[in-house]
Amino acid sequence: AQSVTQLGSHVSVSEGALVLLRCNYSSSVPPYLFWYVQYPNQGLQLLLKYTSAATLVKGINGFEAEFKKSETSFHLTKPSAHMSDAAEYFCAVSAGSGGGADGLTFGKGTHLIIQP
Amino acid sequence: DTAVSQTPKYLVTQMGNDKSIKCEQNLGHDTMYWYKQDSKKFLKIMFSYNNKELIINETVPNRFSPKSPDKAHLNLHINSLELGDSAVYFCASSQSSGSNTDTQYFGPGTRLTVL
Numbered sequence: 001a002q003s004v005t006q007l008g009s010h011v012s013v014s015e016g017a018l019v020l021l022r023c024n025y026s027s028s029v030p031p032y033l034f035w036y037v038q039y040p041n042q043g044l045q046l047l048l049k050y051t052s053a054a055t056l057v058k059g060i061n062g063f064e065a066e067f068k069k070s071e072t073s074f075h076l077t078k079p080s081a082h083m084s085d086a087a088e089y090f091c092a093v094s095a096g097s098g099g100g101a102d103g104l105t106f107g108k109g110t111h112l113i114i115q116p
Numbered sequence: 117d118t119a120v121s122q123t124p125k126y127l128v129t130q131m132g133n134d135k136s137i138k139c140e141q142n143l144g145h146d147t148m149y150w151y152k153q154d155s156k157k158f159l160k161i162m163f164s165y166n167n168k169e170l171i172i173n174e175t176v177p178n179r180f181s182p183k184s185p186d187k188a189h190l191n192l193h194i195n196s197l198e199l200g201d202s203a204v205y206f207c208a209s210s211q212s213s214g215s216n217t218d219t220q221y222f223g224p225g226t227r228l229t230v231l
Contacts (some may be wrong), residue, residue: 032216043120043206043222044159051217088157094216103149103161103171104220 002027002093006107014115019078021110023065023091026072031093033074034104035065038088047089050074061085086114119143120223122207128229129197137192137226139207148190149208149220150182159206165190166212194228202230 007022025031032051036044048059055067065076074091088111092104120141129135141148150162163182164171170182179195194201204225210218 034219036222038157041225043224044208045222046219049217049219090159103151103164103173104159105161106159109157109159 002029002031002105004091004093004105004107006089006091006110008110009108010111010113012113012115013081015083016080019063019076019081019085019112021076021089021091021112023074023076023107024072025074025091025093027093033065033067034092034094035059035063035074035076036090036092037061038090038109040087044090047076081112081114083114083116086112088112120207120209120221122205122223122226124226125224126227126229128231130231131197131199133197134193134195135197135228136194137205137207137228139190139192139223140188141207141209141221141223142188143209143211143221145209145221146187146212147210147218148184149210150190150192151206151208151222153204153206153225155203162192162205163190197230199230202228204228 003026005024034049035047038044047063048057050057050067058064063078088109090109091107123138147166149164151159153159162176181193184190204227206225207223208220210220
């Protein structure tokens with residue numbers, strides 16, 4: 001079984017400041033990890049994913065995440081926050097023995113607030 | 117063109133009714149999913165389906181049933197609706213069922229309100 005824990009249900013940063021959203025995972029098999037973003041009243045959009053090719057993953061909109069097996073973490077960062085980054089961010093893991101058909105296991109989400 | 121579409125976007129209904137939510141994907145994907153997002157924004161897998169296999173999350177009541185007329189569609193039927201069914205339901209699709217690395221593409225969601 002796998003699980004994801006996102007530390008901080010709400011994170012507030014100033015525009016132009018570093019964004020750091022934390023995600024820790026638990027998995028009995030090598031995990032594949034995803035970050036999705038959800039803007040208000042919209043569906044989820046993939047930001048980036050870790051598929052074991054490289055531990056530092058670059059995604060869309062200037063976001064990146066680093067897979068650290070020793071820390072079981074996959075934190076999401078962006079050097080400089082923009083007002084348009086305000087949204088809900090979800091970390092997810094896919095590690096079932098049934099391949100992707102088991103679906104994604106999501107964390108509880110982190111609401112990112114950008115202060116002007 | 118919208119990759120994954122859902123209808124309706126909003127659905128308001130009375131307890132005890134039966135309703136359906138439709139989902140269509142034009143990506144040529146083999147696997148489709150239904151997720152439920154509760155009022156606290158927590159997302160949970162309900163079903164995944166391809167042309168070979170239906171995988172059901174064991175916590176989903178049997179009042180919920182997915183129906184797939186063809187590979188591009190996975191509709192969600194809900195019988196005897198209850199207040200606790202109020203949520204946002206998301207459909208998603210991915211290219212294959214054989215890889216944990218496939219990206220899932222999500223629809224815009226259907227907000228179901230049961231009165």
